[in-house]
Amino acid sequence: MKPKVPRPRSVSRRKKLALAAAFRRRSLVAALTRACRERGIAVWLVGGAPRDALLGRPALDLDVAVPSGAEAVARALAEAGFGTFVALSEEPPRVFRVAGRHTLDVAELERPTIAEDLARRDFTANALAIDLSSGEWLDPFGGGGDVARRRLRLVRRENLADDPLRTFRAARFYATHDLVPDRAVRQACRDFGPRLEGVAPERIAAELTRLLEARRIAPAWRFAAQTGLLSPALRPGTPPARWHAALRVLARLERGPVAALSPGRWRILRMAAIAGSLGLGPAEASAWLRRLRRGASEAGKVARVLEAAETAAAAESPAGPWAWVHDAGTEAGDALSLLAASRPRAKRIVRRLRAALARARRGPRVSGGDLIGWTGIAPGPEIGRLLRELRIEILAGRVRSRGQARRWSEACLRKS
Numbered sequence: 001m002k003p004k005v006p007r008p009r010s011v012s013r014r015k016k017l018a019l020a021a022a023f024r025r026r027s028l029v030a031a032l033t034r035a036c037r038e039r040g041i042a043v044w045l046v047g048g049a050p051r052d053a054l055l056g057r058p059a060l061d062l063d064v065a066v067p068s069g070a071e072a073v074a075r076a077l078a079e080a081g082f083g084t085f086v087a088l089s090e091e092p093p094r095v096f097r098v099a100g101r102h103t104l105d106v107a108e109l110e111r112p113t114i115a116e117d118l119a120r121r122d123f124t125a126n127a128l129a130i131d132l133s134s135g136e137w138l139d140p141f142g143g144g145g146d147v148a149r150r151r152l153r154l155v156r157r158e159n160l161a162d163d164p165l166r167t168f169r170a171a172r173f174y175a176t177h178d179l180v181p182d183r184a185v186r187q188a189c190r191d192f193g194p195r196l197e198g199v200a201p202e203r204i205a206a207e208l209t210r211l212l213e214a215r216r217i218a219p220a221w222r223f224a225a226q227t228g229l230l231s232p233a234l235r236p237g238t239p240p241a242r243w244h245a246a247l248r249v250l251a252r253l254e255r256g257p258v259a260a261l262s263p264g265r266w267r268i269l270r271m272a273a274i275a276g277s278l279g280l281g282p283a284e285a286s287a288w289l290r291r292l293r294r295g296a297s298e299a300g301k302v303a304r305v306l307e308a309a310e311t312a313a314a315a316e317s318p319a320g321p322w323a324w325v326h327d328a329g330t331e332a333g334d335a336l337s338l339l340a341a342s343r344p345r346a347k348r349i350v351r352r353l354r355a356a357l358a359r360a361r362r363g364p365r366v367s368g369g370d371l372i373g374w375t376g377i378a379p380g381p382e383i384g385r386l387l388r389e390l391r392i393e394i395l396a397g398r399v400r401s402r403g404q405a406r407r408w409s410e411a412c413l414r415k416s
Contacts, residue, residue: 010148011054013137019053020135023062028082028104032064033132035076041069043132044114047121050128050137054147055177061103065117065129070096070106077104115140122166124153125179152179160188164195165203168224168233172211175220189227196232204233205293212270213263218251234292238278246277252341258334268298269334272305276342282307301331308335312353313346321356322396326388332357363394364402374406375413386412 011019023029023045036043043066049059066073071087074096078085083100095107111117115138118127124143131138146153152173160166167189173179181189196204211217224230225243250273261269271294275285282303289299308328312335315324328335336357340350368383371390377383390408393399399408 010145016054016137016144017135019050020130020132020137023049023053023059023130024132024135028077028098028100028102029062029132031077031080031082032073032104032106035073036066036069037133039069039072041066041073042114043073044129044138045132046114046118046129047126050130051125051143051147051177054128054144057177061105063105063107064132065107065109065114067109070094070108074098074104074106114138119155120159120162121155122159122163122169123173123179123185124155125173125177127155147179150178150180152181152185154184154188157184157188160192161195164192165199165207167193167227168196168199168204168207168229171220171224171229172207172214174223175211175214175217180219181223186223186227189229193227193229194232196229197236199233201291201293208234208292209267212267215259215266216254217270218247218254221247221250234274235278235288242278246274249273249277249338249341252344253337256337256341258337265334268301268305269338271298271302272309272334272338273341275302276306276309276338280306282310304329304331305334305338308332309339309342312336312339312349315349315353321353322360322392324353325356325360325395326392359397360395361397361400363397363400364405366390366394366402366405370402370405371409374409377413 024033029045033043043064045062046065047063049062052059071094075085077083077098083098083104086097086099088095088097088105093108093110095105098104098106109117110120114129118129118138118140121127124141124146126143127139127141128143129138130136137144141155142153152170154160170181170185170189174181211220214220221230221243224233225240225247228240230243231238231240250270253269253273258266258269271289272285275288278288280288285306286299286303289302290296294302308324308331311327312324315321325332332353336350336354339346366387368379368387371377371383371386372379375386377386386409389412390399390405393408394405399405
């Protein structure tokens with residue numbers, strides 16, 4: 001018999017007031033509140049910070065809304081030493097940032113009242129606000145209860161039509177906050193997801209980064225694949241089967257021995273898994289990622305992980321594992337994780353290469369200049385070839401000192 005799971009309870013009013021008080025005690029928020037009070041301006045903490053507080057998550061960066069005077073308030077905080085003043089948007093709705101130890105964005109309401117402004121938001125979990133003057137919460141759409149139930153629910157269907165990026169953001173919130181989209185969200189994503197093709201790549205890239213760095217993304221990826229979000233967002237024209245193939249690899253990765261990876265390494269490994277599932281080689285994957293506005297460094301790392309995973313299967317000869325470990329470099333571990341997840345039948349190869357990677361020795365440091373001095377060979381491709389072979393010998397433990405390295409290079413010179 002399936003055990004009963006206790007139904008999560010909404011946070012009590014007393015607890016909410018305590019959470020609001022904790023925000024108001026922060027030096028930055030206290031200074032903000034004073035600056036607004038001196039100018040006769042109301043101020044609300046909105047969106048992510050109230051939501052994350054209800055979830056028990058740290059809320060380091062803050063968004064606040066004011067009816068007017070956003071620039072003056074942000075400049076006052078910057079002058080008080082809380083950070084650097086940055087104008088994000090001087091056209092309505094105006095937004096100004098105070099970038100310091102923590103980021104504070106001060107935005108002017110787009111509608112006459114805070115209630116009307118909250119009505120323009122995407123999901124009820126984000127349509128929350130705290131009046132920083134009184135500590136009272138504004139929750140006109142029941143977002144607090146939805147957060148308690150881990151449910152992602154629409155404020156209004158039309159709000160996703162107004163900004164199609166919000167459909168992809170639904171998948172991101174599923175991954176990062178474990179908020180499960182309800183039936184209406186799923187249908188809206190099916191209906192408006194195709195419009196993602198017209199969204200600026202930079203905006204999609206920001207959401208994709210957060211999605212890929214979440215600890216567990218397989219359920220969110222399944223949702224995005226089922227609702228048809230992935231092709232218009234990432235690679236138009238891709239058959240659905242490819243995205244489902246990527247899901248299988250992503251799910252295996254999450255069940256594997258890489259759970260403790262840093263968010264940045266998770267992102268690289270997952271992008272490599274997705275690119276490989278789409279049938280992209282290293283060069284194709286790099287070009288695709290650049291079109292997605294991923295940086296050159298990230299695209300290069302993904303390409304190297306893919307290449308190392310592809311070449312691992314060829315490391316069958318006795319010398320092969322050491323040559324592979326050398327050529328794979330810092331991407332070796334991630335490449336093996338990818339190979340294990342994408343080709344379950346390659347277990348023997350993965351075990352062999354992991355064993356070689358674990359036994360690899362650091363040995364002496366030897367440079368091309370050392371080889372030139374020991375052999376008298378002029379700088380060029382021959383020195384590069386010898387250096388690679390010597391470093392492979394060092395990894396295998398057959399050369400353990402600079403003296404042995406010199407004798408090895410001199411012996412190679414005599415053979416030639």
